[in-house]
Amino acid sequence: MSDVRTPTALPTTTIGPADEPATVGAIGYGAMSIAGTYGAIADADVTAVLDASIEAGANLIDTANVYGDGRSEQLLGRYLAGRRDDVVLASKVGIVNGGGIGKRGIRGDRAYIHEQIDLSLGRLGTDHLDLYYQHRVDPNIPIEETVGALAELVTAGKIRRIGLSEATGDELRRAHAVHPIAAIQSEWSIVSRDIETYVVPTAAELGVTVVAFSPLSRGLFTDSFGPEDVHLGGTRANFPRFQPEHLGANLELAAHFRSLAHRLGTTSEALAIAWVHDRAEQLGARVVSIPGTRSVAHLHANFEALQLELSDETRAEIDGYAARVSGPRASDPNWVSGGREGLI
Template sequence: MTLRTVDLGSRGSVLTTTALGYGAMSIAGAYGPIDEQGALNLLHEIYDRGVTFIDTANIYGLGLSESILGKFLAGRRAEFTLATKCGIEPKGEAGQRGTNGRPEHIREQIDLSLSRLGTDYVDLYYLHRPDPQVPVEESVGALADLVTAGKVRTIGLSEHTAEEIRRGHAVHPITAVQSEWSIFARDVERYVIPTCAELGIGFVPYSPVARGLLTDRFSPELLAQKDTRHKFPWFFPENLGHNNDVAAHARELAAEAGLPTAGLALAWLYAKASAFGVKISVIPGTRYAQNLDELLTGLEAGLAAEAISALDELADQMCGDRSFSPTWVSGGREGLLPRS
């Protein structure tokens, strides 16, 4: 298959990639077990469907995701747009990690990532989270040095506020901002998305199907004991039943539109991005090729204005925040979280 492409970024720092990418946290077992051969088989399925934008990070499985990708990319590196990240301490468990945006840490981590990925450059390198102890200008300056060194082609910021994005962009052009954005998680629409549109920065939504809630087969009983989602308020026992009921409304709207719910979620995102005037490449993660096929239905699907309006009402009905800590995401630091 050949998927449509999108140009992320501007000002001489443009990255052309597929409008649908793959978030490779899943191949490190964040949402349930998958062995290395299963992960490699899945990556081949993704490639066969025309998805050539792959997003990973040094902390996904503490290097495991990058290492598996390195094996898969051997002999075909040039066919892919590859993004990875630094800035979260690569140790400990999710929800308990600190940040590190010091230039020496950034320089150290890119070399470790390149070694695991089996390549001498990445197409997009993100600061995964801002470090409150290090000015964003200093961290972005270190990322810019990696561009000069040829180890990185473009740079990005992840879960940064509109103000942080502006400050970083003044040091070096930011090609893409990555944050959570979905029918259920919309805080970025207040400040971050308009800022990206104004500055010509691309946007890369992660968790576009709300960590599985916006799919047809989600069931609370399917969450494994070690599933990372247990750490997120949407999935707390006191919230999950209600939130699954909210998701049921989205499933009904998907059926009316003749789409899988995952496809509906992506179609909604593309429609909203167009309305804001921002270019996006969406990076859902999955362990199953069947799920990818459902996601692909949203790539070119159009939604009626009535459906978009109905979906727009669902975010305010969710219980709990999108993150385990409001300070961990841009909306929390912009005063848009928490919410009951």
């Protein structure tokens, strides 16, 4: 079977309960990138990449209050003035900055959630969010209490749907019993597959959409990534897979993947994202991937993923990558679902 098919329009899927689903493009836009996380970006380039994303049908825009200490939300607020209805807007609450990755805290208490929603809405220049995530599960607050506070925001009209990020399969099930959960967000890529054991099957059973962040493993599985990119923006260097003891092996793995993509007549970006969507289909789950990029050219490369159909041979070759990657996906395993489930 061929790995390339005729290009089509960006397909759509849904996020949310059956009685009020939001229709979104199967690929969305991860707006952490516009906050300078992976290097500086000019305001004009922010406008260009968001214009191209929406024009292509990638209308789910995903941000968080901690991205650039609010800068991502502020930029989106300016951009969306007069065109708020063009997008399905998602943000997050729960991570408390405290000196950078590895030094941050988590809050899932009612007071903090109610405080932060108003700050986010102010920066975004809107009276509601289409989707609001608890960014990480607070180990000191029962998930039922956190979701109860988010449900109050639904009742108040400040948010339309509730999401969770990096929740375990059990936490997702417990949360869903309190209020329908629209989306579960987690890292999911060819080398980060722990959510396939519990989280994705639970989401598929409950009808919760999986939102896959870092489908390119923070840029590692792109055609242009090199060791000089690790320190751009200062974020990647905080993750184990980009630290000196692991980076060499992972660059070699990325080079092998790049060769595979080129043999198939496509790019690393497209093949890596295509794999996430293909894997979700195999597991019976709805998925939206949210790669972030600072350029229109890279954005279009991402969209080429949905022009690919993977053969069994390609699936088999990619299947071994997760066992070959060097280092865990997170510095603190308790911050990610697989760590609390004993999978990483």
